[in-house]
Amino acid sequence: MSEYAVLLHFVWSFSDIGGTSVECQYMDHVMVIQWWILLCISGHSAEVMKRSVFFFSGQTESVHLSVSDLVQQSVSDLVQPHWSEFSWEWTSHDGRYSDIRITRAISSMLVVSPPFTEYFSRSNDYDVTVKPKFECAGVFLFVRTNVPLAQIEIFATKVTPSFWPSFRLGSDVSISCEVSSLPEGATLQWEREGDPTSNTTLFYNNTAHMVIHTVDQDSQGTYYCTFKQNGTLLYSVSNAVRTEEVSSDATLTMYRESANSSLVTLLCKTSDGYTHASWSWTPLSTAKEVHVVTTAMYGSNDTFNERFSSGDFNRYYFRLYISPVKFEDGGKFNCYFENLLVASINVVTIKVSAVPPSGSPRNHQVVLRCEVSEVSGDPVTLAWLRMEGSRGLLVKQDILTETRLNRTLSVTLPSLRRDQLHWQCVVFTEGILRATASLTLTLPTLTTMSSMTGMGTETVVRGVITMAATLGVFGFLGFYCRRPNGTQTQRQRKEPAQLEETSV
Numbered sequence: 001m002s003e004y005a006v007l008l009h010f011v012w013s014f015s016d017i018g019g020t021s022v023e024c025q026y027m028d029h030v031m032v033i034q035w036w037i038l039l040c041i042s043g044h045s046a047e048v049m050k051r052s053v054f055f056f057s058g059q060t061e062s063v064h065l066s067v068s069d070l071v072q073q074s075v076s077d078l079v080q081p082h083w084s085e086f087s088w089e090w091t092s093h094d095g096r097y098s099d100i101r102i103t104r105a106i107s108s109m110l111v112v113s114p115p116f117t118e119y120f121s122r123s124n125d126y127d128v129t130v131k132p133k134f135e136c137a138g139v140f141l142f143v144r145t146n147v148p149l150a151q152i153e154i155f156a157t158k159v160t161p162s163f164w165p166s167f168r169l170g171s172d173v174s175i176s177c178e179v180s181s182l183p184e185g186a187t188l189q190w191e192r193e194g195d196p197t198s199n200t201t202l203f204y205n206n207t208a209h210m211v212i213h214t215v216d217q218d219s220q221g222t223y224y225c226t227f228k229q230n231g232t233l234l235y236s237v238s239n240a241v242r243t244e245e246v247s248s249d250a251t252l253t254m255y256r257e258s259a260n261s262s263l264v265t266l267l268c269k270t271s272d273g274y275t276h277a278s279w280s281w282t283p284l285s286t287a288k289e290v291h292v293v294t295t296a297m298y299g300s301n302d303t304f305n306e307r308f309s310s311g312d313f314n315r316y317y318f319r320l321y322i323s324p325v326k327f328e329d330g331g332k333f334n335c336y337f338e339n340l341l342v343a344s345i346n347v348v349t350i351k352v353s354a355v356p357p358s359g360s361p362r363n364h365q366v367v368l369r370c371e372v373s374e375v376s377g378d379p380v381t382l383a384w385l386r387m388e389g390s391r392g393l394l395v396k397q398d399i400l401t402e403t404r405l406n407r408t409l410s411v412t413l414p415s416l417r418r419d420q421l422h423w424q425c426v427v428f429t430e431g432i433l434r435a436t437a438s439l440t441l442t443l444p445t446l447t448t449m450s451s452m453t454g455m456g457t458e459t460v461v462r463g464v465i466t467m468a469a470t471l472g473v474f475g476f477l478g479f480y481c482r483r484p485n486g487t488q489t490q491r492q493r494k495e496p497a498q499l500e501e502t503s504v
Helices: 003-016 026-045 448-453 457-482 486-503
Strands: 049-056 063-065 085-092 103-106 120-122 128-130 138-144 147-160 166-168 173-179 186-192 200-204 207-212 221-229 232-244 251-257 264-269 276-283 291-297 300-303 308-310 317-322 331-337 340-355 366-372 380-388 391-400 408-413 422-429 432-440
Touching: 049 232, 147 221, 147 232, 173 186, 173 221, 173 432, 186 200, 186 207, 200 422, 200 432, 207 432, 251 264, 264 276, 264 331, 264 340, 276 317, 291 308, 291 317, 300 308, 317 331, 340 422, 340 432, 366 380, 366 422, 380 408, 391 408
Parallel strands: 049 147, 166 232, 200 391, 251 340, 251 432
Antiparallel strands: 063 128, 085 103, 085 138, 120 128, 138 147, 147 173, 173 207, 186 221, 200 207, 221 232, 264 317, 276 291, 276 331, 291 300, 308 317, 331 340, 340 366, 366 408, 380 391, 380 422, 422 432
């Protein structure tokens, strides 16, 4: 006998004890029956079976939500009694929907509600097929009479660009991997052959960004976007980076941080051998003035700037190194083999600063400034992120256009706290990370007195207490010495009496 039959038998037998007709008391005990059924169902609700599913946005295979392997009872048992109501409820990861009923079935075939047929369809019995779209990710509950029986959470990952072509040798490669939701204790990161990458990486807004600066032959290989829970690998997406040797005057744009340890490498390559090569630089400040920064004859090189240097010229490859990169280095760099323009590279520089500088008094405001040297073509998004470990939290952002004169984004901190020491200014174009610039602040000294005297706070307090005690002792002694004692008072009283007797 099923659990429902047992419950019904118990309730009806209980009603018969009073000798009352069942027919007369039917309506009075319907609510009692339902209450017992729901009580039993609620006992199973504590044992809701859960499962996680991962898929790659854009894959050809759909995702199936199946309850047959999650619930403890068979589907034929689930549809009893005949008035039980079954449905799938969906809470999307992107926040568009919350506990929305996408299907419904009352002791019959499951039906997908018309607004959601674009994303879902019925497969078998009470199973649902989910199309592999990023916006379909979320939490799905299989519900019987408002009581959940099974929960399936679908996580979607998306890699941009979805198709990785062969990247031009010497260019910057920007790749991002986004997950629809990141639970507590989970991480999303880029790895290469099982090890974390040494390239510029940033985790922001459930997305792991990676920038490979100046790709070369060593940059080739398989890169993995890994999803881990408490260190355990749950899912990964892989793709390969391949380089392409291009001999043309195609223009590249590179973004670089202006810092003491920064470096930019510009690569010029041709398939035909030449005996002479040169790099020229047109600064942004003097757009019409061209500076030849380095030249090379096969077997010898000459440079004309202490921060610029060139690698060995082998008639096919000619590199230009700039280190450290200054904010004023922004501009266009052209590479010539003989009189042939082979490469044209725009270098956009970024600088960050704090005003007043780090170490100012704690109660003074601090202004963080981030500036780019140039905005041309596509709009540039500047954003200030407050860093918590490797995770960035957005504080402020702005979109800069070519016609806008101000190329600075500022953030004002009323006062400096310990959780406001690590910052990054990030640069995006078309939603892809191009570069980052880090800024680390330091807390000011705690007290002005201790910094002036060179003593610690505890030493200063002890000194003040000792001085106060000493002054108190000296004050008491002074008062005691000035106060007349008892012998002196009696002597003063007796002296006038003796004078009177003498006079008599």
